[in-house]
Amino acid sequence: MTPPTGAGLAAAAAALAAEAARFAGLGWMRATSGNLSVVLRRDPLRLAVTASGGDKGELTAADVVEVDDAGRLVAAVSAARPSAEAALHARIAAVTGAGSVVHLHTLACVRAAARQPRGVEFAGLEMLKALGRPADGEATRLPVVANSQDMAVLGDAALAALEPGVPAFLVAGHGMYAWGEDLRAARRHAEAVDWLCALAHEA
Numbered sequence: 001m002t003p004p005t006g007a008g009l010a011a012a013a014a015a016l017a018a019e020a021a022r023f024a025g026l027g028w029m030r031a032t033s034g035n036l037s038v039v040l041r042r043d044p045l046r047l048a049v050t051a052s053g054g055d056k057g058e059l060t061a062a063d064v065v066e067v068d069d070a071g072r073l074v075a076a077v078s079a080a081r082p083s084a085e086a087a088l089h090a091r092i093a094a095v096t097g098a099g100s101v102v103h104l105h106t107l108a109c110v111r112a113a114a115r116q117p118r119g120v121e122f123a124g125l126e127m128l129k130a131l132g133r134p135a136d137g138e139a140t141r142l143p144v145v146a147n148s149q150d151m152a153v154l155g156d157a158a159l160a161a162l163e164p165g166v167p168a169f170l171v172a173g174h175g176m177y178a179w180g181e182d183l184r185a186a187r188r189h190a191e192a193v194d195w196l197c198a199l200a201h202e203a
């Protein structure tokens with residue numbers, strides 16, 4: 001049975017605040033950048049998403065809000081506004097079935113996307129298994145999409161560029177989106193993407 005959204009929001013907010021502090025510690029949410037979400041329910045789609053602005057390393061439960069499938073505010077325990085990218089989180093969750101989406105500004109992702117703007121390919125790397133991809137055999141391609149301040153434009157470009165079975169994409173000059181069945185899986189995928197991008201930039 002789906003729990004009441006209100007109760008789910010409180011638990012999700014605590015988890016997202018802790019996760020944001022962890023990512024901030026890695027330097028991936030500097031200067032208020034980045035945003036995180038978890039799906040609260042599917043029908044209708046509801047997500048808990050970090051609020052817009054503010055230091056993502058210092059979030060409290062009041063800095064997480066509930067949004068609908070278009071990223072519109074549904075519920076909050078403060079005057080906080082949803083992340084500017086909430087609509088894209090909702091689209092990714094709807095299309096991929098992900099239970100959690102993370103958006104991070106890692107330097108390695110920006111550098112790798114700048115060097116290989118048509119997509120970053122990897123093969124023969126054990127770390128690919130953390131993305132659910134084979135370590136050997138066919139290459140895995142991380143899509144790169146152009147940045148946009150218009151979430152509809154960015155979303156259209158991202159969804160058109162998705163690679164089957166690859167739970168992430170890079171945004172040029174911006175960062176990465178990664179997702180998974182839950183927050184831990186999204187974290188694992190994000191950490192693998194950052195590691196792969198760091199390697200791609202050095203190569």
Ligand SMILES: CSC[C@@H](O)[C@@H](O)C(=O)COP(=O)(O)O
Nearest residue numbers: 031032033034035052053083084
């Ligand atoms: C340095 S803030 C960059 C923002 O424009 C955006 O890309 C971002 O990641 C954070 O937006 P937010 O609205 O706080 O979720």
Ligand SMILES: [Zn+2]
Nearest residue numbers: 033034103175
């Ligand atoms: Zn961003």
